[in-house]
Amino acid sequence: MIKNSAIEAAAYEIMARAAIDIPEDYKTGLRGMLDGEKGELSHFVLEAMLDNYDAAEEDRRPMCADTGVPRYYVKAGNDARIEGGFVGLESALRRATARATQDVPLRPNRVHPLSRQDNNNNVGINAPEIEYAFEPDADWLDITTVHKGGLFGSDYRMLFPGDGIDGIKRFFLDVMYEFGRRGLACQPAIVGIGLGGSKDVTMTLGKQAACLRVVGDANPDPQVAKLERELMEMGNQIGMGPMGYVGNSMVVDCHIEVGYTHTGGMPMSVHTFCLSSRRAVARLHKDGSVEYRTDPKWFTPYMRRESVEWSTTEAALAVG
Amino acid sequence: MVDDGSGVSGGLRKVRLQLPVTPEALATLRIGDIVYLDGPIYTGREGMYQRFLGDKIDPPVPLASISNVNFHCSPAASVNADGGYTLGAVTATASFRFSKWLSEWFKKSGCKMLIGKGGMSPEDYRDHLVPNGAVYLTTVGYGTGALLGRAVKNVPVVHWLDELGIAQAIWVLEVESFGPLIVESDLEGNSLFEQQNALVNKNVEKMYAGLKPPALARYGETTNREDEVV
Structure with a gap:
């Protein structure tokens, strides 16, 4: 059983990580672009961006004040058991969002589209969004957050x-x-x-x-x-x-x-x-352990399946 | 002086300015200069403009008494239980959306410098900034929130926090070596984005060459790829 308290703690942690720690794959890509950039102004801007990532990590402050519209991608192993079910999970994610908004802090970007009401916690109607996917032959829970403008x-x-x-x-x-x-x-x-x-x-x-x-x-x-x-x-x-x-x-x-x-x-x-x-991922196991990473591994062979059924045969074919 | 397409560059010039900024200091700025600021600035965006200029409610103190620099920004910040503020990152928001307020804004605020994301139109510079002796500085890359946040040394007061919320309130920020920022429009209304756009546009026709248009067209306000949409 994966506990609500563990979900909330992990979701809170990835909110901070996404805002502050730039994934290594993106940094490597950007350094490569800097090496090949001939434009004088563009080169200066890329250098400033890399300086900024260092400042964010040194100070533990968000790299950008527009911390986006916080949201979650949840991938549940088919055999995962969640305390309180998915309602329990969603409550934990909402609590984590509100707490992280106050503590990191994140910018409270979320407002009602007409009244512009701001609850100052990034929580509201349909916010944060939570998208779901499933994975066969697994009992873990992956929670990914992205901070996208x-x-x-x-x-x-x-x-x-x-x-x-x-x-x-x-x-x-x-x-x-x-x-x-x-x-x-x-x-x-x-x-x-x-x-x-x-x-x-x-x-x-x-x-x-x-x-x-x-x-x-x-x-x-x-x-x-x-x-x-x-x-x-x-x-x-x-x-x-x-x-x-x-x-x-x-x-x-x-x-x-x-x-x-x-x-x-x-x-x-x-x-x-x-x-x-800006993305961060937590994998929660039933024994309470959590692993953090920056690759969401969202598009699995199962996600891209073409077949009617999915069984060990299809799984074996998919991985070649 | 930045390369204007001639292939010649004197390198990027770095300038440090004390705030409130003087007309003499502004007169030295050229588009493409890299600027760092010292002194007080305040944030203000659509919420502030609407309340001040639309609803005609004056801020608790005259803005000119704070600074002559208006930053189009919402910080990633929170209000602590003791009433103090935690301010993390500071980043600009896109300025073109505030065009409609400019005429009245300069008359009522004494503002001489706008800082924001992405600049404004050449018409805005010509009609509003130039006549009021104001320049526009753009933030860099748009994701240098940690560098700018680090340069904020003090938050003496936040106005209209209850009325407008954290994102739209007027945050008064005491900054030191606040940058890098790039001079986008100088006192003559020259625009770096406009200059760079003209260079980028030389390549547009080549990029689309040989690609046939889709069967179904779309309604739109421009189909010219040399146009900007802001």
Whole structure:
């Protein structure tokens, strides 16, 4: 049994970690971009960003005051048992969010969309969001939080099969230009793309691709992986760097996730996970132990399954 | 002087300014200069503008008595049980959204320097900042919240905290070596973003070459990829 108190403590801890500690994969990616950056201003900005990450970790203060709209991705092992069930889990996550907002502190970004009521704790109607996924043959609970800015850098478009790769590339470029100028997207970013699914799932997949996959990771489908590489290169050839200044550091990595979609359509979403890719993960075990990491490992073979059934046979095939 | 596309650069110039800022100090600034500030500043964004200029409620003290620097910002901060403040990171928010307040703002505040994210339009600089002898400094990368937070040495008071909440309140910040910031618009209304955009635009046509447009078009306010959407 995984206890509510353990869930709350772990969720509280990852809220602080996400805000302060930059994942190593993103830092490595950014250092690589700095080495290749020719633009004078862009180079200066990248250096300042790296200085900032050091200051955040030294002072244990958030690297950015816009600590995003805190949210959780919960992956439950199929055999995990949670004290108080999922209502217990959700209460623990809400308590952790409110406490972390006060203590880290995080910016209380969450307000009612019309009245603008701010509870000063990042908790409210449908906030924090909690998304769920499941994993076979496991009894742990993974809780991931991401701190992603919420205003710019995402867009959706219904494309059609005949639009093909050209349509995908054009829309990708549109979003890079639209939100890259003046750096509204807070690039260089991990760019996530959702292709297919229903419209809402297109958006969800793209956001998850941006937020829940690490720099250097490739989609296991070679066709998708090739497009990931092409779009990343294209984004960095635009001639724009951080803040939209002349440069070549726009896309730290590009991740695409697909979902089977309507036979007549090819919906697409693009999301930029603002610089620093703030994410943190806790894995909770039934014996009370907790492991922390920065790779959400969200897109497992089970998540990307195509088959009707899932059994040890499919599992063995998926891992090759 | 920063490379303006000519391939020639004198390197980035670093400047330290004492606040409240003087007209003489402002006159030395050129776009692309890297700036660090010392002295008092205050935060203020849509909530403050709406209450002060929209609802016509004066702040508890005249803003000009605090500083002449308005920071478009909400800090990641909390109010402690003893009434003190814990201030962690400090980052700017995108300024273009506050354009509609500028005309009245400069008349009533005595503000000479805006600090924010992403600058404002060339028209805003020409019509509002230049006539009022004000410049615009942008924060860097937009994620240097820890560096800026570290430079805040004291929070003497927070105005309108109950009325506007933590994110929208007027935070008075005593800062030391607050930066880096980049001069985006100088006293003549030159814009670094505009200059850089013009250079980026030279490549737009090439990027789209050979990519056929989608079958279904969209309504929109611009289809020109050389335009900005702010």
